[in-house]
Amino acid sequence: MPKRERRVLIAGGGIGGLAAAIALGRCRIETSVLERSGFAEETGAGIQLGPNATRALKALGVMEAIEPFAFRPEAISIHDGLSGRRLASVPLGKAAEERYGAPYLTLHRADLHAGLRKIAQGLGPVELRPNFAVAGIETLAGEVMAQGAEGSEARGASLIGADGLWSTVRSLVEPEASLRFTGARAWRALVPCASLPAPFDAPMVGLWLGPRAHLVHYPVRGGDDLNVVAVAEGGTGSQGWNQSGDAEALLSSFTRWAKDSKSLLERAAGWRSWSLYRLTPLRRWSAGPIALLGDAAHPVLPYLAQGAALAIEDALALAASMQACPGDPPAAFLRYEALRRPRTARVQRLSRRFGRIYHLGGPMRLARNLVLERRNQETALKSFDWLYGAAGPG
Numbered sequence: 001m002p003k004r005e006r007r008v009l010i011a012g013g014g015i016g017g018l019a020a021a022i023a024l025g026r027c028r029i030e031t032s033v034l035e036r037s038g039f040a041e042e043t044g045a046g047i048q049l050g051p052n053a054t055r056a057l058k059a060l061g062v063m064e065a066i067e068p069f070a071f072r073p074e075a076i077s078i079h080d081g082l083s084g085r086r087l088a089s090v091p092l093g094k095a096a097e098e099r100y101g102a103p104y105l106t107l108h109r110a111d112l113h114a115g116l117r118k119i120a121q122g123l124g125p126v127e128l129r130p131n132f133a134v135a136g137i138e139t140l141a142g143e144v145m146a147q148g149a150e151g152s153e154a155r156g157a158s159l160i161g162a163d164g165l166w167s168t169v170r171s172l173v174e175p176e177a178s179l180r181f182t183g184a185r186a187w188r189a190l191v192p193c194a195s196l197p198a199p200f201d202a203p204m205v206g207l208w209l210g211p212r213a214h215l216v217h218y219p220v221r222g223g224d225d226l227n228v229v230a231v232a233e234g235g236t237g238s239q240g241w242n243q244s245g246d247a248e249a250l251l252s253s254f255t256r257w258a259k260d261s262k263s264l265l266e267r268a269a270g271w272r273s274w275s276l277y278r279l280t281p282l283r284r285w286s287a288g289p290i291a292l293l294g295d296a297a298h299p300v301l302p303y304l305a306q307g308a309a310l311a312i313e314d315a316l317a318l319a320a321s322m323q324a325c326p327g328d329p330p331a332a333f334l335r336y337e338a339l340r341r342p343r344t345a346r347v348q349r350l351s352r353r354f355g356r357i358y359h360l361g362g363p364m365r366l367a368r369n370l371v372l373e374r375r376n377q378e379t380a381l382k383s384f385d386w387l388y389g390a391a392g393p394g
Ligand SMILES: Cc1cc2nc3c(=O)[nH]c(=O)nc-3n(C[C@H](O)[C@H](O)[C@H](O)COP(=O)(O)OP(=O)(O)OC[C@H]3O[C@@H](n4cnc5c(N)ncnc54)[C@H](O)[C@@H]3O)c2cc1C
Pocket: 011, 012, 013, 014, 015, 016, 017, 034, 035, 036, 037, 041, 046, 047, 048, 049, 053, 132, 133, 134, 135, 162, 163, 164, 165, 166, 167, 168, 186, 229, 293, 294, 295, 296, 300, 302, 305, 306, 307, 308, 309, 310, 311
């Protein structure tokens, strides 16, 4: 008789934790998702899902639940922020869907999270436990016990730390790991699409590049709202992902920008802000029956819009590994890490490089603009084959 996988505890019910519960649930592996909130904290910003992410969501059976709320941008339109000039366009829409067999979508994080939650709730092997903030973990004789801050307890044969950037579980796997402020801060706001002038009303992802700062915008909520994210270097780091943002401090990073480029920033209200951190590379992603997933294992800077995509891909690789090593979570976790580490490290590295390119100033900015202006659209899309292509979650 093949060995049966025993219950897996998942600390964190964000995008990665819920994706992992669905992936394991579809393999009939029981999970308990321990989430410190009421599963309703995803009030935040928008999210871009490249074809690698939507392909993974298709495999999880989640696409139908999110598509009604998603928007399909036609292209990424890249501009120089100082002059306002358009530099390049990367085709998305049909071109990307035909090339990669899955669409490029933009949507509100809350809509993605709600879709994942709906599918997870409908799966028999998945148990969702809200208001369970994992504060301690004990491993004893083949069993893992998670203790909640409120005195609650959960038991399983293994535990996945999907508890995000500021992971509690990570400190058990890699006590030496530390997060470092990158020197940049991000701001986000939503603007109703109905009131927008050109070029912000176009069905595009807009990307505006400038010295030490950049701006991204794209429609969410099926096209009703525009999600605006600005990233600027400077200031000091602070923990938290939903602080109220000081619009004047934000605008001071964009004073030299062309009137058109910064007019969007002046229109938006209710800014929230957070600091961008990077993690010193981990020596390992698991310790015996405890493993890390998503931002807890490999946070990425937002310049390639890939953090959630990687967490969703992780979920599929984790489930495949647990099926390949039944009844032996430590072996499954080593296999999962071997599958995922090369790709996640490449995305982390290239995200940092894209950030440096986005924020170039002086003569290097002009050289970058020239390169972008000379590239044809097909070459531009092709350059993302390694990321969006069907290479699989490994
Ligand atoms: C500016 C910016 C823009 C981004 N844009 C994109 C994008 O366009 N596309 C993309 O793919 N990615 C994007 N990302 C990255 C993406 O948001 C993250 O990579 C993704 O949310 C990671 O998922 P996760 O499940 O690992 O962590 P999270 O989504 O952070 O979820 C962690 C969960 O764990 C819970 N938790 C924490 N501690 C505990 C505990 N002790 N006990 C129980 N529960 C706990 C939290 O409440 C939360 O629900 C962006 C990130 C930033 C900063």
